Amino acid sequence: MVGHTVAVSEVREIKLPGVGVRHEFDAESGDQLAVLVHHDGRREILSYDRDDPDACSSVVTLSHDDSRTLSELLGASQVSEEVAEAQHDVDGQSITWIKIAPGCSAAGRSISEGEYRTKTGASVVAVIREGAPVPLPDPDFTLLDGDLVVAVGPASALDELRQLLEFCA
């Protein structure tokens, strides 16, 4: 969960009357990529020729199901997690997931020893250990390397908690 600022390139939208809409952007590699969404739902992935930037050097046509498979492979689920996190900001209270970084002082210490609520104002409401959730952990619950801590609190408090648990500050 490092790097919460998702850098999204500027996507340009070009309408193709009778065909659909083409969305194009410049990749960091310098390649120009585009997705052509047909009115009938088909999609084409296009990459432009470096010598002739008006022409496509490769065109891949995807059916509706192909598109879903590919977007899954490209990690659309991560994106939706980020979106879900942003949407959980209600009435100034947010929820976040923080992973205990290996070698952090937090690992091996109980929640009460860390004095997290006193220091930051954020509360640990659950811990996910090896995929299994531990809801409402006791204050003497000992955090370990690789635990995923679910915390609630104002966004600023969560940021401070993240500093403590993830970046060992």
Added chain:
Amino acid sequence: MILAAGSSDAALAFIEIGGLALGLAILSRIASRLGMTAVPLYLLAGLIFGGGGLAEIDVSQDFAELAAEIGVLLLLFTLGLEYSDVELRDGLRSDFPSGLVDMVLNAAPGVITGLVLGWEILPAVLLGGVTWISSSGIISKSLADLGRLGFRETPSVLNLLVIEDLAMAVYLPVVAALIVGGTVAETVTTVVIALATVGIILAAALRYGRQLSRLLLAESDEALLLGVFGVTLLVAGAAQSLEVSGAVGAFLVGLALSGQAEERAMRLVSPLRDVFAGTFFLFFTFTIDPSDLPSAALPASILAAVGIATKTLTGWYAAGRRGAGTNGRLRAGTILVARGEFSIVIAALGAGLVDGAELGALAATYVLITAVGGPLITKFAERIPVRLPRRRRAPAEA
């Protein structure tokens, strides 16, 4: 009425129509084997069989003529269906100068040729229409076949087609009114009435398009198809009776439909259109007198050569306006060369004029050359490796 006629008449009509349809089927099969649209083959078959009297059609003549007329209506209807009103507006807004260049460069050679041949003004203006309008059917098929839909010059090509279609909505009723003729005052009146009618139908189509779509949108495909077919013919008939071309009425109905009704109508009407439009193309050249062909060949060839050059220039200009490079501009120019269905529709309007027979022969030859040559030329243009210093893309492409 076929059913009321004697059984031998009905049998003959069935055989004639069946033979006709099978003939079209074979041509369409050959065309798809060759990777081209079937229109040139239909025209060629009509020329070969019509003049030589190889296929004499008596009983079903009326039926075939009516089917051909319906074919024109359905062609225009599906054309209107293809673009939404928003796409038309955006196309017009962003590429209007290109549309203007398109009209001037491509209609002028036709008009001038007609006048040089000593025709009256009206058939010359119709010939201008024949040389002006590109075939959106052939071009959109070529774009897809050549994998060019995502290319950067393609929006300018598509927008030109959109503008030409809109221009047809004005051009067709005006020439239809001119064909009716009369004194100057009468002609002006019919033109004004024609344009007003188009304006009213267009406004109604844009305003009540949603309601019409909702009204026609039935659960069953059958009901939707019949509803759409009925409304198209009704509006076309009403427009025709007001001396406005019925084809424009059909076009505007297509334009009015939107959303789900539009998508399903496209899928349902397309096969019906292919049946009727095939008949139309075949019959167009059926009626051409073969003795008109030799005299049409030379002007048609010259006109086609000029038309290839002027369309290439048009596309070159249009793509250049949107910042395409040399290769893109060349591709955009050459893909626009193909003329087809609408050139024939325009020429068919003038069939009853004094110079109508010559116009038909010239238009058929012209369309044959450009419809077959266009896709070949643009495929060839792709292979020309032009590597000139490229221009920077304009920032706003949309």
